[in-house]
Structures are given as structure tokens and as C-alpha cells.
Amino acid sequence: MKALRALSAATAVVCIAGLALMTSAAQAQWKPTKPINIIVPWAAGGATDQMIRITAGDLEAALGQKIVVLNQPGASGSIGTKNALEAPKDGYTWTSGAPKDLGSYKILGMVDTTVQDWNLYLHLALPTIVSVPVASPHKDMKALLDAMKARPGAVSVATAGVNSSGHTAIEQIAAATGIKYKHVTYDGGNPAVIATVAGETEVTTQLSSEQSEMIRGKRLRPLAVVGDKAIEIEGHGTIPPLSEFVPGFKIPVSYFGIFVPKGVPAEVTATLDKIWMDKIAKSEVIKKYASSRGAMMVVTAGAEAQKIAMPAVADAAWQKFNAGQAKISPDTIGIPKP
DSSP, rough: OGGGSSTTTOEEEEEHHHHHHHHHTTOOOOOOSSSSEEOOOOTTTTTTHHHHHHHHHHHHHHHSSSSSEEEEOOOOGHHHHHHEEEEEEESSSSEHHHHHHHHTTTTTTSOOOGGEEEEEEEOOOOOOOEETTOOOOOOHHHHHHHHHHTTTSSEEEEOOTSSSSSHHHHHHHHHHHHOOEEEEEEEEEHHHHHHHHHHHHSSEEHHHHHHHHHTTTSSEEEEEEESSEEEEEETTTEOOGGGTTTTTTOOOOEEEEEEEETOOOOHHHHHHHHHHHGGGGHHHHHHHHHTTOEEEEEEHHHHHHHHHHHHHHHHHHHHHHTTTOOOOOOOGGGGOOO
8 A cells, every 4th residue: 555655646536525515416407508717827737727627628528518728827826816706706717726825815915815705626636846957966855955054045946936835835844944945936837847947946846746747757856745745656656755854744735626706606516516526526537647647636525625625725824924924814814723
């Protein structure tokens, strides 16, 4: 069972709260009469973009309607999220990403929304990886941490911007180790990874799905998974957890999926509830994507999705508040302190 050491190595599907969703789905059936827009609030090629594009085919088949994926990057995902929030509540505009982002926009003064304003449809859990270019002198995580301590604020780290998974990861590392770094931001995880491969930056801490091809192709050297469990990347092997280098290090799992704003007609969410458990949970395409990208399928929606997402939401929001980046306290918008 070595593969199960890794959150992301498993190909098994975890389906949560299926009975409740099926009961809800029996109430009505929505038959869309025009294409549905899913806004990806990050650049093309990143984790959210990849995830939505491989999910779109299953959704199109189930709904009998075209899914249009719209990349609207900028301002750490807040622009695309705001556009989805302000679109007509007719069920034809959704957005996507990690719930932890929805929990941080309001406290950062970016978008007046909270995670509770959305119907969450989650299906992937993705870890982040600390990687360096293959020519880097940092041969392992200890060497990198030693260099960051020796040169405070000098080692450059590429991420998809403030509030991205990569930024959350490096901030978690900084909080646990006391290191300081030079933050270099891009409009998405894919540009951040490419910049590191090209040597523009010394490190990236983006998601496994964004780095896996470059790791397999020996363009990046993965040093550690940001967490307490190793993962397997097909064609590469095992990547050790950060907890091997920073004893006691542990963070919540970060989930990803599709978000539909609350206020849409009930038949929209009832239909999507049923599709999520009947079709998405059984998708061989998504399962194959997960196993090749260091991810795991965890299929859930509704109240259970809010529940399992909250630890990562709270961790990210309070991290920003404790660092002095937030304009208001997370507990004022229903995010309890971890």
C-alpha cells in the first residue's frame, strides 16, 4: 500500500454525501438551452484550467449542451471570480478553482464574497511541490532551506500570485521555518512553472498538476511535497514530504472543483448534484488525469463540500490575517480560527 502514503498517488475515488445529493437531484431536471460558461480565473495551462478542460467533456455529455471555458486571469483570481459572481443568476455562468481562494478575497479587500456564497462541486485534491531548475545548486530541501536562511529575502520563488496555492504554500513554509524569500508573481501556475524552468526564478511552489510534466521531463527537480505525506509522480517516482525536513509540519488538504453562485434556480443545482455523483465520480478521464498528475479524486458537493473545504479555507485566511495582509478578521465572515 505504498501508493496510499501519497494523498495524490491513489487512483481510488472517494464519493461523499452521495445519498443526500441524489435525493436533492430527484426534485427536478435542468435542461440548458444555451452554452454554459465556466470562468477559469487563472491563466491557460495551470491546474484550474487543466482540471476544467478535462471535466468539460463529461459535463457536456451529461447536460447535452456546450461548455465554454473562459480564462479571465488577473488580481490573484479575483477578477474572474467577481465576473462570475456578478453574472445573471440564471445558471449559465460558473467559476472554478480552490475554495480556499473564495475564503480570502473578502478579507483581502478584493471581492465582496465568501465561500458560503457558492455551491461547491469538488472532485480533486492537489498538493503543492517545492521544485527548482535541474541546474540548481540546491540538491535537496535542506540545502534550499539553508540557502534561504543564509540569504534572507534573496531566493526568488515563482507563484501564481497572492492568494494562489503556490503563495499559500511558500507562506506556510516561511511560517514554519522563519525563512524569508523574494516573491515573483505571474498570472497563473503554468507561467510560474515555466519561469522557473527557464531560470527566471530559483524556486516554484505551485501545484503538482502544473509541475508533473516538467518533473517527468527532467526540467524541474522536485525537493519536497508541502505537507506530511509523500506522493508518487508517474514516470518520476516518490517525492518526500516537507515534514521530513521540518519535523511536525502538517497542513490541510486543498480541494479543487467548480463553483456555482447561490441564487441560481434550484433545478440547476439539483441537476448538477446528480451529474456530479452519477457521472463525474465515475469518470475514467478524470481518474487517469489524477493518477498522472499527483492528484486524488475526492468527489463531493453541498454541505459536505463546505465542511471538507473549510480547514484549508481557514488555514489560508488566518495565515494572511496573521501576516498583516488582511483588511478584516476572518472570523467576521464565518471562518473560524484553526
